[in-house]
Amino acid sequence: MRTRVLALLIVCLLPALVQASLIELRDEHPSLRLGQQLEYLLPAQPLDFAQAAAASDWQAVRGSSLSLGYQKQAAWVRLNVRNLAQTRDWRLLVEWPILDRVDVRLYFPASATWGPPMAAGDHLPFTTWPLAERQLVFPLQLPLGEDAQIYLRVRSEENLILPMQLLTQPAFEVQEKDLRLLFGLFFGAMLAILLYNASLYLFTRDKSYIWYLVYLLGAIVYELCLSGIGPLYLWPELGEPARLIYAFSAMWSFLSASLFVRFFLRLPDYRGWMLWSNTLMLVYWSVALLLVLIEPQWLHSIGANLMALFSCILALVVAINLWRRGNPSAPLFALAWGFLILGTFIHVAALEGLLPINQITLRTQTLGFFVEFILLSVALADRINSERAARIRAQQQLIDVQKSANEDLERHVRERTAALQQATQELEQANGELTRLSNTDALTKLANRRYVDQQFTQVQGSSLAVLMIDIDHFKQINDSFGHPFGDQCIAAVAGVLREGARRSGDLAARYGGEEFIVLLRDIPQSVAEVLAERIRAAVAALALECRGAPVFLSVSIGLAYSAADRPLNEQALLHAADQALYAAKQGGRNQVCCAP
Numbered sequence: 001m002r003t004r005v006l007a008l009l010i011v012c013l014l015p016a017l018v019q020a021s022l023i024e025l026r027d028e029h030p031s032l033r034l035g036q037q038l039e040y041l042l043p044a045q046p047l048d049f050a051q052a053a054a055a056s057d058w059q060a061v062r063g064s065s066l067s068l069g070y071q072k073q074a075a076w077v078r079l080n081v082r083n084l085a086q087t088r089d090w091r092l093l094v095e096w097p098i099l100d101r102v103d104v105r106l107y108f109p110a111s112a113t114w115g116p117p118m119a120a121g122d123h124l125p126f127t128t129w130p131l132a133e134r135q136l137v138f139p140l141q142l143p144l145g146e147d148a149q150i151y152l153r154v155r156s157e158e159n160l161i162l163p164m165q166l167l168t169q170p171a172f173e174v175q176e177k178d179l180r181l182l183f184g185l186f187f188g189a190m191l192a193i194l195l196y197n198a199s200l201y202l203f204t205r206d207k208s209y210i211w212y213l214v215y216l217l218g219a220i221v222y223e224l225c226l227s228g229i230g231p232l233y234l235w236p237e238l239g240e241p242a243r244l245i246y247a248f249s250a251m252w253s254f255l256s257a258s259l260f261v262r263f264f265l266r267l268p269d270y271r272g273w274m275l276w277s278n279t280l281m282l283v284y285w286s287v288a289l290l291l292v293l294i295e296p297q298w299l300h301s302i303g304a305n306l307m308a309l310f311s312c313i314l315a316l317v318v319a320i321n322l323w324r325r326g327n328p329s330a331p332l333f334a335l336a337w338g339f340l341i342l343g344t345f346i347h348v349a350a351l352e353g354l355l356p357i358n359q360i361t362l363r364t365q366t367l368g369f370f371v372e373f374i375l376l377s378v379a380l381a382d383r384i385n386s387e388r389a390a391r392i393r394a395q396q397q398l399i400d401v402q403k404s405a406n407e408d409l410e411r412h413v414r415e416r417t418a419a420l421q422q423a424t425q426e427l428e429q430a431n432g433e434l435t436r437l438s439n440t441d442a443l444t445k446l447a448n449r450r451y452v453d454q455q456f457t458q459v460q461g462s463s464l465a466v467l468m469i470d471i472d473h474f475k476q477i478n479d480s481f482g483h484p485f486g487d488q489c490i491a492a493v494a495g496v497l498r499e500g501a502r503r504s505g506d507l508a509a510r511y512g513g514e515e516f517i518v519l520l521r522d523i524p525q526s527v528a529e530v531l532a533e534r535i536r537a538a539v540a541a542l543a544l545e546c547r548g549a550p551v552f553l554s555v556s557i558g559l560a561y562s563a564a565d566r567p568l569n570e571q572a573l574l575h576a577a578d579q580a581l582y583a584a585k586q587g588g589r590n591q592v593c594c595a596p
Helices: 002-018 049-054 169-204 207-227 229-234 240-264 272-294 304-324 330-351 364-439 449-458 474-481 483-500 525-540 570-586
Strands: 022-025 031-034 039-041 066-069 075-083 089-094 101-108 118-120 136-141 147-155 160-162 164-168 464-471 507-512 515-521 544-546 549-551 555-562 592-594
Touching: 022 031, 031 169, 049 075, 049 101, 049 147, 089 169, 101 136, 118 136, 147 160, 164 169, 169 207, 169 364, 207 229, 207 240, 207 364, 240 272, 240 304, 240 364, 272 304, 304 330, 330 364, 364 449, 449 507, 449 515, 464 474, 464 483, 464 525, 464 570, 474 483, 483 507, 483 515, 483 525, 483 544, 515 525, 525 555, 525 592, 555 570, 570 592
Parallel strands: 022 075, 555 592
Antiparallel strands: 031 164, 039 075, 066 160, 075 147, 089 136, 089 164, 101 118, 101 147, 464 515, 464 555, 507 515, 544 549
């Protein structure tokens, strides 16, 4: 009998034993983080507030935060408070703004009365919210020194997560001011990164920048939803369609991230399991993105949350594998992706109650996004710089090859030019020698008659004396002593003439056989006569010997003169000199005779 009574007492007292502890609100604690003080109820059927309050299967929260996963029916949450502070004005803050709808009512046990209903959520326009804030904020008027129960009915098509705080109005305003400043810095930095990389794309036209920008834009929209900045400032009156923005931005981020991984790490170049697994992720997230627009509830059926985790880990594994295979972009990508995964893990662990929940653990995913995109931006710039350096090296190598080829060509050209110049010089020398030989008498080395004829064209406007010289009795010398001695006599006379015509412009030449000619330019006739006489005397003074017998030579000279003030008539002058020579011969030889 006693056993039955004891069992009955335990059953009756069990709801009281499992009831959450009473929260005492005091001035020295203006803000309280709510976790294990909460109770939750998951009814199988819809309930109203009175029915929920009368239910007996309330459960206590075990962790530091309430996370109930996906729930088809509305979930209920309650907490018991006693206001021992000096203020009645408190704020219940739900730090998860993507809940569809949260209804809140106060119950006062002392008077057994309910407070007015309040509702907020991303299915409701801001005009219906009790306070237009970036998160769900409910003003509570708690009587001083009295107990009150706060009931929440929560509906969400996403995972049901309820990180909450209870704050005084001043504490809420201070905290919100600080957080808005931090969010302003975060979104300002993300916008700067977006614009900077957009400008880089305009210069580089690299496809990786396109997917980086799309991924970054999706992450920005995602953070706008989670922070409540988007619903508060960008789409405040959108109402129920606003619920799609969060899911759409999440699927959009995963899809664009998969495309970014594909192009940034150049998976098509490696093929194999990394390429086809990335292709499967692209197909999956494309389908998930369409489901957001068609039937969002199906996202839970296809395991979107698990695939999100798998997709992140897969990208990290691919990056590490490519790092080991020498992909230059993989190290920074792996580091960036690792920061995001770490930040997301801490964020989710805090929401699930596995880690203490506070403003740091709640914002680690935001910090992870920021660090990730900074590192990815650096990785993109590093890859562009590396590729540019590689192109510069290739261009430099090409320039070096071209330079070497040009140097070889220039060397060959120089060699060929030098050879050509040498050949030209030799040809000129040969031509000069041929010209000299063609203008020189072989025996006497004096100019020949051909050269004399050429010189007459260059003495116009100058005075000119022409000496026609003939060796006397040369035929007898040839007949008596032979032609070799005759040649010796001709050479001896040529030597005398060479000495007699040493002035610049004078010319001594063999005119034919034993006959010579001397041209004296710019000289008075009297001086020409003196020079002619010297030549005659010098020849007469020659002492030649043949076969032991002395041989004496003499010459007859005919002189004709053309003054500078008269036109030069070559033929007439030569004829006059020849006639004067003839006169010298007729006059007894060995003399100079001047033409009249």
